[in-house]
Amino acid sequence: MKIFVCIKQVPGISEVKIDPKTNTLIREGIPSIINPMDKNGIELALKIKEEREAEVIAISMGPSQAEKALREALAMGADRAFLLTDRAFAGADTLATSHALALSIKKILNDSKKDEKYIIICGTQAIDGDTAQVGPELAEELQIPQITYVQKFELKDDDSIIAERVFRTEEIVVIETKLPVLISVLKQINTPKYPTMSGIIDAYEQKEVTKLDAKALNADKAFIGLTGSQTEVWKIFIPERKGEHIKLTGTIEEMSRELCQKLKEDKIF
Amino acid sequence: MxxxxxxxxxxxxxxxxxxxxxxxxxxxxxxxxxxxxxxxxxxxxxxxxxxxxxxxREEFKVKRVDISKYKGIWVIAEHYKDKIHDVAYQLLGKGRELADILKVNLTLVILGANFDNLLDEFSYYGVDEIIYVKSKILKDYYSDLYVKVLTELISKNKPEIILIGATPTGRDFAPRVAKRLNAGLTADCTGLDIDAETRNLLQTRPTFGGNIMATIRTPRSRPQMATVRPGIFKTPEKVKKEIKIRKIDYDFKEKDTVSKIVKIITKEKVTVNLEEAEIIVSGGRGVGSKENFKIIEELATTLNAEVGGSRVAVELNWIDNDHQVGQTGKTVSPRLYIACGISGAIQHIVGMQNSDIIVAINKDENAPIFKTAHYGIVGDLHKVIPSLIKEIKKVRAEETI
Structure with missing residues (x-):
């Protein structure tokens, strides 16, 4: 069995601050990390591998420095890694991204020459874009079933899986489906382990990150990068803080009274 | 390119x-x-x-979509236990506005099993037409069936805009439909507008962890698809309208889905429904301990509100993670949000900044939360809240006189 894990290198968003003077993002010193839910994906792949004979393959699309994220995946225990990197991929929306990923998965399956079952694991969404679209679009292109928002997963047998999908605050649906399949996972599915020292050494000395460009994938430029994208960013702006900001003054009793008065004027009460 | x-x-x-x-x-x-x-x-x-x-942008020999052939706005409804998700009503309100700018029809699409007697109810929400696809199996949600039916309907009827709630269900089928149609799809929008000249849908959404907003458009193809965050747009006032109902009985074949629903688990505990709450009182690090969280609950009870918590409060186990508000928790937009002892990290702000009125109580006058709050009280929440509760009770008592 092959287990593909799609990962994205993202900026550590929670560290991002806005420069109040220029109203722009302060990027200095922001580390690049593996998107957190993708790490849960790697962890799940490794867990499946403990139970079954499987090869874990990490794939990422991004600039050349995304290699670092793939090395980390290798250090965690992934067997092979592929980086789709080419200026021709830049500016891709989710349609164009999922197309490039689909081409790479087809190529890897083709090259292996074995007729193997496979599972694709994605993080449900990335913390920078938050679209949650690449997974389902990838599944659609490969014409395989999908289960998204997965919080629990098990292989039923060699042919099928059972997964718990969170679809409402109060409801979870348990779905059974057949391989090959794509699942997208939530953070509560597991706790990713840190790589071991020998894992890290292997990732740099024993294992490889294979780079694939548009040519290697035989990609039609009409369907990748900016040109292959249907959506485009028209405008980017920093949100204005809405409305007035009133700091109340006086004793605690006075402030409480004033607040109630204001909330009454605002028709909250 | x-x-x-x-x-x-x-x-x-x-x-x-x-x-x-x-x-x-x-x-x-x-x-x-x-x-x-x-x-x-x-x-x-x-x-x-x-x-x-x-x-x-380099031009390639791509099959061009004839944009002028696409007309009308569709809202796709989602349901559970025969109840339509609130976000559909919110989208009908916004959809009506957009349809009036474009001078086109607004259509509600329902894929279900038991809606025959409920369709008339939708005539109050600004819709011109309902397409009801009926089949026993559509009582529940199946990815592949939704994708099949919707792509068929869209290919045939060619709406120019399709709005879908950004729920785990909407965000499950929308990308597959978009991919099958090679259509542009924008995720989790919080603002929608029309460029009247080009008829482009202007889709605004937070990105980069909510630090920046991006407005996205799909200028060269149709349909333009968007998933829209629940709770952003208001449910419209009820007004009766003549509507056209198209009912389609759909026969699925067994091969149409390889998935089966084993069971649906409803959590026994009655969990909070922060997304639909009118008022939320939230506590953060400043609350100090699990014990002290009672004071937050007390204020919430007085206001008939739900209780929320910051990431820190959840991590310290002062409150269950169902209550977490923020980028990694729930996104809420109540009429009133009271943040108590919450400093206002961006990750929290992202989850509550769309609240109508935000009140912050914090003893650190430099806490960033005061930049987001409409009303700020600098002070120890353990003293402020009891005083506030007293005052609210007084106001309530006056009202009943």
Whole structure:
């Protein structure tokens, strides 16, 4: 069995601050990390591998420095890694991204020459874009079933899986489906382990990150990068803080009274 | 597809560098240079005051979509236990506005099993037409069945805009439908508008962890698809309207789905419904302990409100994670949000900034939460809240007289 894990290198968003003077993002010193839910994906792949004979393959699309994220995946225990990197991929929306990923998965399956079952694991969404679209679009292109928002997963047998999908605050649906399949996972599915020292050494000395460009994938430029994208960013702006900001003054009793008065004027009460 | 700098025009002013969310542009020797991090988003093109940045899209022999053949706005409803999700009503309200600008029909699409007697109810929400696809199996949600039916309907009827709730269900089928149709899809929008001239849908959404907003459009193809965050738009006032109902009985074949629903688990505990709450009282690190959280609950009870918590409060186990508000928790938009002892990290702000009125109680007068709050009280919440509760009770008592 092959287990593909799609990962994205993202900026550590929670560290991002806005420069109040220029109203722009302060990027200095922001580390690049593996998107957190993708790490849960790697962890799940490794867990499946403990139970079954499987090869874990990490794939990422991004600039050349995304290699670092793939090395980390290798250090965690992934067997092979592929980086789709080419200026021709830049500016891709989710349609164009999922197309490039689909081409790479087809190529890897083709090259292996074995007729193997496979599972694709994605993080449900990335913390920078938050679209949650690449997974389902990838599944659609490969014409395989999908289960998204997965919080629990098990292989039923060699042919099928059972997964718990969170679809409402109060409801979870348990779905059974057949391989090959794509699942997208939530953070509560597991706790990713840190790589071991020998894992890290292997990732740099024993294992490889294979780079694939548009040519290697035989990609039609009409369907990748900016040109292959249907959506485009028209405008980017920093949100204005809405409305007035009133700091109340006086004793605690006075402030409480004033607040109630204001909330009454605002028709909250 | 490429971006380039016209060195003759570039003055090296650096406004492009400041505008770039990706760190994709640098000034070297007084000229702008594009780095590998560039994502071709075009933010710098707009920021450049001397028009020195050129973003070009190569034209390929792609099958062009005849945009003029697409008309009308569709809202796709989601349901559970025969109840339509509230976000559908919210989308009908916004959809009506957009349809009036475009002078087209607004259509509600329901895929279900037991809605025959409920369809008339929708005639109150601004809709012109309902397409009801009926089949026993559609009582529940199946990815592949939704994708099949919707792509067939869309290909045949050619709506120009399709709005879907950004719920785990909407966000499950929308991308597959978009992919099958090769249509542009924008996720989790919080603002929608129309460019009347081009009829383009202007889709605004938070990105980059909510630190920046991006407005996205789909200028060269149709339909334009968007998932929209629940709780952003208001349910419209009820007004009776004549509507057309199209009922389609649909026969699925067994091979149409390989998935089966084993069971649906409803959590026994009655969990909070922060997304639909009118008022939320939230506590953070400043509350101090699990014991002290009672005071937050007390204020919530007085206001008939739900209780929320910051990431820290959840991590410290002061409150269950169902209550977490923020980027990694729930996104809420109540009429009133009271943040108690919450400093206001961006990750929290992202989850509650759309609240109508935000009140912050914090003893640190420099806490960033005061920049988001409409009303701020600097003080110890353990003293402020009891006083506030007393005052609210007084107001309530006056009202009943």
């Amino acid at each position: 490429s971006i380039r700098i016209d060195d003759e025009l570039c003055t090296g002013c650096g406004s492009c560098v400041a505008s770039c969310p990706y760190g994709g542009i640098e000034i070297i020797d007084d000229k702008a240079h594009i780095t590998e991090d560039c994502n071709l988003c075009g933010a710098c093109v707009e920021a450049c005051t001397v028009e020195a940045i050129i973003l070009e």
